Amino acid sequence: xxxxxxxxxxxxxxxxxxxxxxxxxxxxxxxxxxxxxxxxxxxxxxxxxxxxxxxxxxxxxxxxxxxxxxxxxxxxxxxxxxxxxxxxxxxxxxxxxxxxxxxxxxxxxxxxxxxxxxxxxxxxxxxxxxxxxxxxxxxxxxxxxxxxxxxxxx
Amino acid sequence: xxxxxxxxxxxxxxxxxxxxxxxxxxxxxxxxxxxxxxxxxxxxxxxxxxxxxxxxxxxxxxxxxxxxxxxxxxxxxxxxxxxxxxxxxxxxxxxxxxxxxxxxxxxxxxxxxxxxxxxxxxxxxxxxxxxxxxxxxxxxxxxxxxxxxxxxxxxxxxxxxxxxxxxxxxxxxxxxxxxxxxxxxxxxxxxxxxxxxxxxxxxxxx
Amino acid sequence: xxxxxxxxxxxxxxxxxxxxxxxxxxxxxxxxxxxxxxxxxxxxxxxxxxxxxxxxxxxxxxxxxxxxxxxxxxxxxxxxxxxxxxxxxxxxxxxxxxxxxxxxxxxxxxxxxxxxxxxxxxxxxxxxxxxxxxxxxxxxxxxxxxxxxxxxxxxxx
Numbered sequence: 001x002x003x004x005x006x007x008x009x010x011x012x013x014x015x016x017x018x019x020x021x022x023x024x025x026x027x028x029x030x031x032x033x034x035x036x037x038x039x040x041x042x043x044x045x046x047x048x049x050x051x052x053x054x055x056x057x058x059x060x061x062x063x064x065x066x067x068x069x070x071x072x073x074x075x076x077x078x079x080x081x082x083x084x085x086x087x088x089x090x091x092x093x094x095x096x097x098x099x100x101x102x103x104x105x106x107x108x109x110x111x112x113x114x115x116x117x118x119x120x121x122x123x124x125x126x127x128x129x130x131x132x133x134x135x136x137x138x139x140x141x142x143x144x145x146x147x148x149x150x151x152x153x154x
Numbered sequence: 155x156x157x158x159x160x161x162x163x164x165x166x167x168x169x170x171x172x173x174x175x176x177x178x179x180x181x182x183x184x185x186x187x188x189x190x191x192x193x194x195x196x197x198x199x200x201x202x203x204x205x206x207x208x209x210x211x212x213x214x215x216x217x218x219x220x221x222x223x224x225x226x227x228x229x230x231x232x233x234x235x236x237x238x239x240x241x242x243x244x245x246x247x248x249x250x251x252x253x254x255x256x257x258x259x260x261x262x263x264x265x266x267x268x269x270x271x272x273x274x275x276x277x278x279x280x281x282x283x284x285x286x287x288x289x290x291x292x293x294x295x296x297x298x299x300x301x302x303x304x305x306x307x308x309x310x311x312x313x314x315x316x317x318x319x320x321x322x323x324x325x326x327x328x329x330x331x332x333x334x335x336x337x338x339x340x341x342x343x344x345x346x347x348x349x350x351x352x353x354x355x356x357x358x359x360x
Numbered sequence: 361x362x363x364x365x366x367x368x369x370x371x372x373x374x375x376x377x378x379x380x381x382x383x384x385x386x387x388x389x390x391x392x393x394x395x396x397x398x399x400x401x402x403x404x405x406x407x408x409x410x411x412x413x414x415x416x417x418x419x420x421x422x423x424x425x426x427x428x429x430x431x432x433x434x435x436x437x438x439x440x441x442x443x444x445x446x447x448x449x450x451x452x453x454x455x456x457x458x459x460x461x462x463x464x465x466x467x468x469x470x471x472x473x474x475x476x477x478x479x480x481x482x483x484x485x486x487x488x489x490x491x492x493x494x495x496x497x498x499x500x501x502x503x504x505x506x507x508x509x510x511x512x513x514x515x516x517x
Binding site: 031034055057059068070072074082083084085 | 382383384386387390393409412413415417
């Protein structure tokens with residue numbers, strides 16, 4: 001048995017009262033450690049105008065352990081695999097309890113703005129990216145149109 | 155007019171008496187002289203009142219998430235990098251392999267600030283932690299044993315090293331151009347004693 | 361001192377309001393997947409996603425290496441596992457692809473019958489697909505089951 005730590009309550013309240021521009025995070029009613037997240041694709045990136053859905057879970061050991069995050073929207077990105085898993089140092093080896101949900105989500109948004117094909121998770125995408133960056137970016141834009149279109153556009 | 159005192163309810167407020175920055179004596183507010191009652195007063199350090207533990211985000215004067223009552227049962231430790239945490243919070247973090255012994259805020263090796271009485275109480279715990287963590291890292295192949303010699307100096311929880319640092323500080327103390335006397339963590343020690351006494355009283359009345 | 365008591369009562373109340381929250385289905389399945397992918401599990405069984413693009417992670421393939429000193433020795437059995445939307449609160453369904461003669465396996469469909477297989481019948485949230493495969497392997501090795509006559513190797517349901 002463990003209560004919801006104050007830190008999580010504080011973080012959640014702030015995420016709702018003072019949201020990060022372009023990012024939303026709302027806890028599930030029945031599990032306050034489990035969040036529905038949306039991240040807007042950064043401007044001037046192939047993901048511009050896309051809204052990406054993610055899920056985020058704060059494990060029991062949070063903040064000693066990093067939040068678990070994955071994309072639910074299909075995305076063409078060298079550091080995000082087909083199941084939406086994200087290769088990002090702060091989610092793994094470089095986690096620090098000084099980081100928070102909002103800083104993690106900002107890092108993910110920054111990862112969309114600057115993909116890192118030299119540290120890939122999705123190998124095939126990374127290869128495409130290195131071989132022909134323009135073509136890869138075009139495909140990323142295409143996928144954004146296909147899978148991450150804003151709801152009000154539909 | 156006659157006043158009959160029926161009850162007196164003493165009210166005590168406290169905060170960790172913490173020099174803002176031991177390395178920078180100017181950053182601390184000047185000590186006030188004894189007041190008319192002969193009680194030595196010190197303006198509460200703004201740091202101690204406003205700041206929160208970088209791990210659990212609760213006030214320094216509050217408790218870590220697992221403790222109920224603030225004070226000596228849930229003490230604070232001061233890092234040499236001037237990042238301070240609830241002892242329980244930083245201990246739990248340094249126990250993880252991800253931490254690599256680093257301060258969560260600045261990612262330097264977390265080292266206890268020398269000469270802070272509040273820290274000496276926990277040296278043992280940190281030293282033990284350093285030894286077990288190192289053993290774990292070696293057994294997981296994440297730590298090069300050859301580096302061990304170098305790393306000895308890196309682990310601040312080493313008693314010897316802190317003692318060496320203490321000698322450095324003594325040197326500073328003996329140098330009249332610095333005003334470290336004003337900032338001795340002995341002040342903090344007094345605060346701690348004071349809290350201890352309060353708690354004992356509480357216990358008796360309970 | 362009454363306010364201290366009150367404070368303690370409030371704390372108790374707070375503790376009573378506590379609840380235990382489980383890792384959601386997707387992160388639990390990702391954990392299992394990672395374990396399966398990295399080959400951290402035992403050698404006698406393996407499992408992985410049937411479709412690497414399926415973000416719902418519903419359909420899985422598994423293999424069980426027949427236990428030694430039994431009629432299953434040196435055989436590799438393929439199974440299909442389905443983790444529904446309420447996994448792991450609800451057990452997955454598991455079906456043999458390779459033909460096998462086992463009391464808890466339906467001899468027409470290859471489905472493992474939950475009612476006659478204890479791991480499915482007494483399913484707990486903490487059980488994993490790995491537990492399931494290992495327990496099925498144990499089932500093949502019980503004194504009565506290990507001597508059962510088996511269909512020709514390589515046949516499927």
